[in-house]
Amino acid sequence: MKYQYITIEREFGSGGRVIGEKLAAKLGISFYDKELINETAKESGLSEEFLKSLDEKPTRSFLYSLVSDPYSYGFTSAGYQTNLNQQAFQATYDTIKKLADKGPSVFVGRCADYALRHNTNLVRIFIHAPLEERIKNVSERFNLTPDKAKAQIVKEDKARASYYNYYTSKKWGALESYDIFINSSLMSEDDTVDFIIDYIDKIK
Numbered sequence: 450m451k452y453q454y455i456t457i458e459r460e461f462g463s464g465g466r467v468i469g470e471k472l473a474a475k476l477g478i479s480f481y482d483k484e485l486i487n488e489t490a491k492e493s494g495l496s497e498e499f500l501k502s503l504d505e506k507p508t509r510s511f512l513y514s515l516v517s518d519p520y521s522y523g524f525t526s527a528g529y530q531t532n533l534n535q536q537a538f539q540a541t542y543d544t545i546k547k548l549a550d551k552g553p554s555v556f557v558g559r560c561a562d563y564a565l566r567h568n569t570n571l572v573r574i575f576i577h578a579p580l581e582e583r584i585k586n587v588s589e590r591f592n593l594t595p596d597k598a599k600a601q602i603v604k605e606d607k608a609r610a611s612y613y614n615y616y617t618s619k620k621w622g623a624l625e626s627y628d629i630f631i632n633s634s635l636m637s638e639d640d641t642v643d644f645i646i647d648y649i650d651k652i653k
Contacts, residue, residue, distance in 0.1 A: 452649050453478075453553035454571045456562040458613065458621065461605035462583030462590075462598075464633045465576040466557055472642045473555040481548060482557035485541060488548060493540035503537040505558055507611030538616055558609065562626070563617040572649055575627040576641075578634040 455472065459465020466482050473480035481488065486504060490497045538560075545564040548554060556565075562573040578586075580602070587598040613621035620626060629648060633641055 452570045452572045452652060454549055454565050454568055455555045455574065455645075455649070456565065456571065457555065457557045457574045457576060458562070458609070458627070459557065459576040460578060460583060460622075461602045461609070462587040463576045463578040464586065464638060468576060468633065468638050468641050468645075469555045469557045471638055472645055475642055475646065476553070476555075478553040478555060479548070479551070480555045480557075481545075481561075485544065485548075485556070485559055489541050489544040492544045492547060495536070495540055499533075500537055500540070503534055505609055505612045506534065507608055507615060560613055560616050563619070572629065572652070573627045574629045574631065574645065575622060576631050576633050577622070578632060582634040 455469075457465050457469045459469075469482065470480050486497055486500045489495065489500055541559050542564045545556060545559065545561050548556075549565055549568070562571070565571050580599070583602055584595050584598045587593060587602055588595055591598070591601070593601065610621040613619070617626075624630070629645070631641060631644070636644060
């Protein structure tokens with residue numbers, strides 16, 4: 450397979466994780482989503498609990514912290530929190546690169562496309578779905594009312610976008626940030642996997 454690294458960003462409730470997992474299984478390559486937390490803890494020495502608490506969470510920039518609280522940097526809670534987020538991101542970033550060195554992989558979220566941006570054999574995918582479909586999926590998965598499911602979707606997507614935009618200086622969900630956009634509501638998970646593989650096989 451020419452393109453050995455596949456990264457997936459996904460809207461909450463679009464099924465991006467399951468599609469990524471099935472894709473990796475069908476290709477016979479490694480898969481990393483939540484598994485990255487465990488791997489990062491091993492590589493960095495940071496605790497899993499610490500990494501879970503900051504996983505794909507947005508951070509306030511130094512400039513924002515300075516404007517809102519000029520005494521925050523390095524001393525108060527705002528500056529300390531920014532530093533913690535930076536630590537977690539850097540550890541995850543380094544781990545993604547080390548795991549990629551071990552062989553072909555599918556990575557879900559966590560700015561993996563940015564960490565691997567210098568690899569020429571990289572395909573970047575964004576998986577989305579209509580809001581109504583995602584509300585249905587999240588309601589069923591977490592046993593939530595439609596209103597609560599919608600609120601959770603808005604919260605998760607906002608956090609993912611803030612995290613991605615801050616650390617990559619690109620825009621989450623923007624056309625120029627990815628190679629393929631897939632509406633997961635149009636096909637089954639298995640058909641979506643086959644579509645991705647067919648697409649990758651046809652890339653020059």
